Amino acid sequence: MRETVFTYAAPALKFGSGASAEIAFDLSQYAVRRVLLVTDAGVAATGHPARIAEQLSAAGLEVTTYDRVHVEPTDASIEEAVAAARDTGPFDAIVAVGGGSSIDTAKAVNLLTTNDGELSEYLNAPVGEGRVPTRPLLPLVAVPTTTGTGSEATAICVLDVLSLRVKTGISHTRLRPTLAVVDPDLTTTQPAMVTAAAGMDVLCHALESYTARWYSDFDAKSPEQRVPYCGANPIADLWSEKALAMLSGALRIAVRDGAQDSGRPAREQMAMAATFAGLGFGNAGVHLPHANAYPIAGRVRDFRPEGYPDAEPLVPHGMAVSLTAPAAFGFTFEAAPDRHLRAAALLDPTVTTGDGGTLPDVLRTLMRDIGFPSGLAEVGYGEADVDDLVDGTLQQTRLLATAPREAGADDLAGIFRGSMENW
Incomplete structure (x- = not known):
């Protein structure tokens, strides 16, 4: 029997110059007090993550920044990010500022700090076990700084498995960001x-x-x-x-x-x-x-x-x-x-x-x-x-x-x- 049903899902979207200055307001729509901001060193050097963190702090939120995302994430780099989040958490929301590497790392951190199990269990088969999350994830705000991956709109996290020298991913609807904030000014x-x-x-x-x-x-x-x-x-x-x-x-x-x-x-x-x-x-x-x-x-x-x-x-x-x-x-x-x-x-x-x-x-x-x-x-x-x-x-x-x-x-x-x- 052939499929007769297709599904469609998307995050809430905010697009336009200056949109990244409104994230504090956006998070006020949720019961959020502690925020994890995920980025990489290159993006951090632009000043955008620090500015966003300052704006969140000014709105009364407690912000912890993780800026060691690996460009083209690996299983090792994601496990490092997850460990850091577990050590400094718990958090009420996550904000990812960067390219697909930062956003995908944030998705994995969100998954593995809210659900039991190890990274390898959630990787797509046959590389991993294709385990499905059973618990809700935190609100995730994705703020892309590159005009490419579209990760702010997807339910997919991609990474390198170093021991196998191959890329794979995690794919589940719960990984999709809650809100995509697309500010073209961040791509200059x-x-x-x-x-x-x-x-x-x-x-x-x-x-x-x-x-x-x-x-x-x-x-x-x-x-x-x-x-x-x-x-x-x-x-x-x-x-x-x-x-x-x-x-x-x-x-x-x-x-x-x-x-x-x-x-x-x-x-x-x-x-x-x-x-x-x-x-x-x-x-x-x-x-x-x-x-x-x-x-x-x-x-x-x-x-x-x-x-x-x-x-x-x-x-x-x-x-x-x-x-x-x-x-x-x-x-x-x-x-x-x-x-x-x-x-x-x-x-x-x-x-x-x-x-x-x-x-x-x-x-x-x-x-x-x-x-x-x-x-x-x-x-x-x-x-x-x-x-x-x-x-x-x-x-x-x-x-x-x-x-x-x-x-x-x-x-x-x-x-x-x-x-x-x-x-």
């Missing part, structure tokens, strides 16, 4: 490559949710078995289409002029597109590019992108996602040609028709324009790594199930090989 300090990588993450969120397997093509599930990723559906489509249309005009400008006043409208468009895409993929799901990205990021050797902390090798999430996107969407084209062509036209209004190469070509042109690496080879991978990358992708069963076309090991190997050089 993003370096160009951070803007580029985060923007490509937004783009892939929208593309993958728009081309995901249709919700009624899944087998029927009971209410308790339904997961946040329910497949493409009419409501998620609206958010994804709007996000793609916004990206069409804003991404190149935001990368080029984001630090200047002339780039302000583009920054605002990117901030809104990130949230819109999050509202789409946070319900429909993502598929092959994200599944491929997890081993790409988890097995990095010595690549260090411009604009990111250089203390350790890193393939930023948005970069890892998009490097295989052209080949992945070439592979999925036959499952939904109209959707792939529609997505290409939204990204490039000059596109009116085409074949399976249209969307991949649009993506390659955009990636080249914003200064991305030309392919997996440029971030340190080669033919000898393909089997290992395929093995890592095959562990992402939740994401692979959302793909509109089934991808086996040989298919994935072809996608990785085809992504070594995109131009």
Whole structure:
């Protein structure tokens, strides 16, 4: 029997210049006295977290700041954050200020300070046990400072499992933030490559949710078995289409002029597109590019992108996602040609028709324009790594199930090989 029901959920949303100055008022709507503010050292250096903490303190709230979030969180970094929260808590609410790393870390802290069990038990199967939280979580206010992850709108936390050298996540509706406060003014300090990588993450969120397997093509599930990723559906489509249309005009400008006043409208468009895409993929799901990205990021050797902390090798999430996107969407084209062509036209209004190469070509042109690496080879991978990358992708069963076309090991190997050089 096929599924006849799709679900949709979203946090409360506050968007606009100066919105981050109103968080004290927002928290006054709850019985809140003690607040944990979660951020990372780079974002802390901008002064935004300190300003927000001061405003909360001025409103009579007791604020504890944790500023040791790891860029691209790991199981070890999250366990450190959880331990710190347990030592300094209990808290009545959590405020996350930063990119997806800070927001995802805050989600995990919220989960593990309100529910029993260890981090590994909640990780998605087959990496973890897929345990479900049984107790309510604290109010979580997510304040993004990057225009990319959409984590402020989703019920997903992503992290690296160091011992396995692979990314995985926790996915449950209770992880979704209570309120997303999107203030474009907080994104002005993003370096160009951070803007580029985060923007490509937004783009892939929208593309993958728009081309995901249709919700009624899944087998029927009971209410308790339904997961946040329910497949493409009419409501998620609206958010994804709007996000793609916004990206069409804003991404190149935001990368080029984001630090200047002339780039302000583009920054605002990117901030809104990130949230819109999050509202789409946070319900429909993502598929092959994200599944491929997890081993790409988890097995990095010595690549260090411009604009990111250089203390350790890193393939930023948005970069890892998009490097295989052209080949992945070439592979999925036959499952939904109209959707792939529609997505290409939204990204490039000059596109009116085409074949399976249209969307991949649009993506390659955009990636080249914003200064991305030309392919997996440029971030340190080669033919000898393909089997290992395929093995890592095959562990992402939740994401692979959302793909509109089934991808086996040989298919994935072809996608990785085809992504070594995109131009």
